[in-house]
Every structure is written in structure tokens, then in C-alpha cells.
Amino acid sequence: MTEIAAGAFITFEGGEGAGKSTQVQRLAAHLRVRTNRPVVVTREPGGSPKAEAIRDALLAGIAKPHGPFAEALLFSAARIDHLDTLIRPALARGETVLCDRFADSTRAYQGAAGGLDPELVTSLERVVVGPTRPALTLILDLDPVVGLARAAGRSDGAPDRFEAEALDFHARLRAAFRAIAEAEPERCALVDAGAAPDAVAAEIRAIVAARLPTLLRKAGDDAA
Numbered sequence: 001m002t003e004i005a006a007g008a009f010i011t012f013e014g015g016e017g018a019g020k021s022t023q024v025q026r027l028a029a030h031l032r033v034r035t036n037r038p039v040v041v042t043r044e045p046g047g048s049p050k051a052e053a054i055r056d057a058l059l060a061g062i063a064k065p066h067g068p069f070a071e072a073l074l075f076s077a078a079r080i081d082h083l084d085t086l087i088r089p090a091l092a093r094g095e096t097v098l099c100d101r102f103a104d105s106t107r108a109y110q111g112a113a114g115g116l117d118p119e120l121v122t123s124l125e126r127v128v129v130g131p132t133r134p135a136l137t138l139i140l141d142l143d144p145v146v147g148l149a150r151a152a153g154r155s156d157g158a159p160d161r162f163e164a165e166a167l168d169f170h171a172r173l174r175a176a177f178r179a180i181a182e183a184e185p186e187r188c189a190l191v192d193a194g195a196a197p198d199a200v201a202a203e204i205r206a207i208v209a210a211r212l213p214t215l216l217r218k219a220g221d222d223a224a
């Protein structure tokens with residue numbers, strides 16, 4: 001019997017300039033060739049027209065004066081639309097979805113680094129994400145001094161609302177992402193993002209092959 005393996009929901013997390021966008025594209029290209037099936041690349045905040053509009057407001061710092069809870073609610077509003085209109089329909093079609101940031105960013109930015117009560121963050125995540133949890137989360141771990149320098153080197157304008165935070169905020173972020181990886185080792189894998197892009201991509205491919213072997217089965221291959 002021939003069976004086409006289902007796709008998977010994979011998220012990329014980490015601090016500024018860790019290389020998430022670069023590695024999302026690299027993994028997508030690899031999976032498209034290896035599996036011959038559609039791979040959706042998306043990001044948060046954003047990924048759908050309504051969520052992209054909320055992204056513009058958030059990165060301009062519109063919610064900052066109202067505190068981390070207001071920001072978390074706006075990230076959540078964007079996430080609800082993104083899940084409803086793009087992520088869940090793609091997964092239902094058996095496609096793989098690679099998302100540049102997801103709910104762990106709310107835990108790290110608004111929760112651990114921003115000071116929002118972790119119980120509130122957990123409750124919000126339960127309501128917003130529901131059963132659509134990532135099968136795998138790749139946490140790109142990098143010294144924030146290096147990440148901010150990378151982001152500044154690429155930037156064509158003023159730092160956005162989060163890039164403009166002080167270094168100790170970014171150090172708290174790094175610690176928060178590392179703590180998430182440690183607390184949920186079945187879902188998360190910590191990746192050394194200080195290596196060269198090719199080496200990071202190779203490590204990510206190896207993690208995907210080890211953690212999600214059925215994902216790499218080509219459409220039309222005989223089921224094992």
C-alpha cells in the first residue's frame with residue numbers, strides 16, 4: 001500500500017539575528033527536494049494579511065506604552081488569524097509548515113524578558129494555540145552581542161521596537177529560550193547558531209532526520 005506521510009509543523013525560535021529566516025529558507029529548500037511535497041514558509045508576527053497589519057503596529061511600538069500584557073494580546077490576535085487562515089488549513093492538506101517564530105517568542109519576549117506573569121502567558125497560549133502545537137521547535141542559540149551585530153549589519157533603518165531593547169533584555173531572552181529547550185526536550189532542539197550558515201543548516205537537517213523520519217519520506221514512496 002502506498003501512503004503519503006503527513007507534513008509537520010516546525011517552528012524556529014531564538015534572539016535577534018540568530019539566523020532564523022536564513023535557516024527557514026534552507027530547510028524549506030531541502031524538504032521540497034527531499035519530499036517532493038509542498039512546504040509553507042511563514043512567520044510571526046504575521047503570515048496572513050490581518051496578522052501582517054498587526055505586525056506593522058507591534059514593530060512600530062504602538063502597544064509598548066500599554067505594557068507586555070497588551071503586547072501579548074496583540075501577538076495573540078495575530079496568531080489566531082495566522083493559525084485559522086494559513087497554518088491549520090496547510091497542515092490539514094498534509095503540507096509541512098515552517099514558521100519563523102511562534103508561541104515560544106511570547107513566552108520569552110513578553111513573559112521571561114518582558115515581565116508578564118508566566119501563568120498568564122501559559123493560559124493565553126492554551127487558548128490561542130489549542131492543539132496546534134509544533135512537532136519540532138528549533139531554538140537557534142547565539143550570544144546576543146553577536147546576534148545584534150548581525151541584525152544591525154543587515155538593517156536598512158532604525159532598530160525596531162524589540163531590537164532597541166538594552167543588552168540585558170536580550171540576555172534574558174537567550175536564557176528564556178534555553179530554559180524552554182531544557183524544559184521540553186521532546187519538542188525542542190537547541191542549535192548552535194554561532195557556526196557558519198552551512199554548518200547550522202547541516203545540524204538542522206540532521207535533527208529533522210532524527211526527530212521526524214517519516215517527514216522525509218518522498219510522496220509516492222512505499223510506506224515502511
Ligand code: Z5A
Pocket residue numbers: 014015016017018019020021022023044045075101102103104105106107109110150151153154160161162163193194195196197200
Ligand atoms: N515577538 C514578540 O515579542 N513576541 C512574539 O510572540 C513574537 C515576536 C512572535 C519580530 O521581529 C519581533 O517580534 C522580534 C520578536 C518579537 N523581535 N525583534 N526585533 P522580526 O521578525 O523583524 O525579527 P527577528 O525574528 O528577530 O529576526 P531577525 O532579527 O530578522 O533575525 P533572524 O531571522 O534570526 O536572522 P537572519 O535574518 O536569518 O540573519 C540576520 C543576518 O545575519 C543576515 O544578514 C544574515 O545573512 C546573517 N546570518 C544568518 N546566519 C548567519 C550565520 N550562521 N553566520 C553569520 N551570519 C549569519
